[in-house]
Amino acid sequence: MKAVAAHKYGSPDVLNLVEIAKPLPAENEILIRVYANGVSKADVAMRRADTLLSRLFLGLTKPKASITGTLFAGKIEAVGSAVTQWQVGEDVFGETATDFGTNAEYLALKETATIARIPANMSYEEAAPIADGAITVHNFLTRVVEVKPGMKVLINGASGGLGTSAVQLAKHLGAEVTGVASGDNLDLVTQMGADHVIDYRTTDFTKGNVKYDVIFDLAGKLPFGKAKRALTADGTYLSPVMGLPVLIQMMWTQRFSRQKAKFSATGLLPHDQLREGLKDITALIEAGKMWTVIDRTFPIEQIRDAHRFVEKGGKRGNVVVTIDHAEPARAAAE
Template identity: 50%
Template sequence: MQAKKMKAIVATGYGSPAVLQLQDVNTPTIKSNEVLVKIHATTVTKADTMMRTGTPYFGRLFTGLRTPKHPIPGTGFAGVVEAVGNQVSSLVVGDAVFGETTLGFSTNAEFVAVPENGVILKKPDSISYTEAAAFTDGHLTSYNFLKEIAQVKPGQKVLINGASGSLGTAAVQLAKYFGAEVTAVCSTRNIGLVKSLGAHHIIDYTKQDFTTTGQTYDVIYDTLGKRSFKECKKVLTEKGQYISPVLQFPLLFQMLWTSRFGRKKAKFAATGLRSDRELREMLQEVIRIVTAGHLKTVIDRQYPLEKVAEAHTYVDAGHKKGNVIINVQP
């Protein structure tokens, strides 16, 4: 019997957005422990653009040395369960779900197969597919960094550098929700957006350098890795923490060093490498915070599936506000 076909974006190699092509490929066949999700919405994230270029190069040890091991890009998804394997008990056909495939990628497509015990959760009716598809990028990552890694406490002073991006827009709101006094760093054109998210103080990075204002912070969350631990150290409080989701060798070294010496700490983590169970638990918390009205999902541009390459070009430029969504179902 001929396999059913679906539309998907296929990366024909590592490189510019031109490597991403819309193709007809086989619809995934599910194993007994998997569900087939008909995708309504997926995303193009900054991390997806790094996967596309295959940089930093050591990342190719995981993603494929010469060409991507998983040629269909994308990790975030929201959609409806289309079929279930015969051992699946917690999900049924017709359930609205969302989640992420982490190192399995493959979500810039009409369908994806996901293990029942993978990062997949039921989507509350009050949350749209468009919003839910974005949860596993900024919301999940910033929750991990602020709550789990920095353990932000009420009354602490937290500075978010890169406050208008996917991680930043979530971080401003989450830090405020955790009771911190939030300083957001963004450019002039994003001041209105960042203010609307509840930042207590705003620093326009085109006019002022936050490391020279004389203010100190308990936590500096550098969402874009634009400033180093060394530069930020002087504006950290005595036991302050510099946390960044951007992998750079000096930061890894500083993390190792400060874990043993000195009171000020530097920290990096790869959220997607946490266990599926931990990711699901954090996402449950994210859903709770969103449905309680404390965390909005900032959505910038939306594209249809066939325009994923265009979406990559936009994300590459580095000026997106919040999240970029791919609507797979029109």
């Protein structure tokens, strides 16, 4: 079967299309025929592995897992003899986090992995990115901090993969939402439901008078030291971008400050917790409260171009990678 392999860290040129054996599911595994996956900012960061901190998880000198990709959506083709939760023919999506391996025609996963049924109103392409953006912002906005009705929430980086989901979810939770992005992308942020938008190229919101209960820095461009000027006295700064400063601020503010800094690595949470999150998100999608924004779709043969596109910045929502199979895919969402 076709798959994408990377045997070293570096530019998109480390990604190569290779032929490998199709996996056979073990007795507690399901075999998924993958129709779509995605290239996220996190996939790009893991391909580069620029920091020592990231290499502690991924492999010190080269990737521990050579087949790339963390997101998937597809159809169950076979189940092992001990599998009880899944059936052949079901449409599923999810993520493999640091186990990787989704940029491939087939994927064998334990039945207890981070897997959920695709909502009836979604295509494979729309489902694949959910386990990046929607699941991450669900973790941050409902567990790391509990957003309540009436709270003022600012999303810094509101037009990207995580931002488009964060605006939708924060609105659903009843917050007054401000989205920060640039230029034409501000229209998209308004379409997602933001009450206010700010262009970071012309306005520094930390110099204004408005104080926010939550500032979610998806862009990774706003240090806690600056963000806290625009936080309420008990406000929370959220960062999904791993780095030593935020880990130190998290420990410091936990003990010594009413204003908190918080980080979480969503992909490293236990599978059952992530599955709970996917169940909540699926219900919101089926109720029409959340949806996936797709900027561009690339066939798997153009995986290097997909990585280059994400790496240059400026994407609106998500980037999806598709895989053709002789077997017909499910019908796209109406």
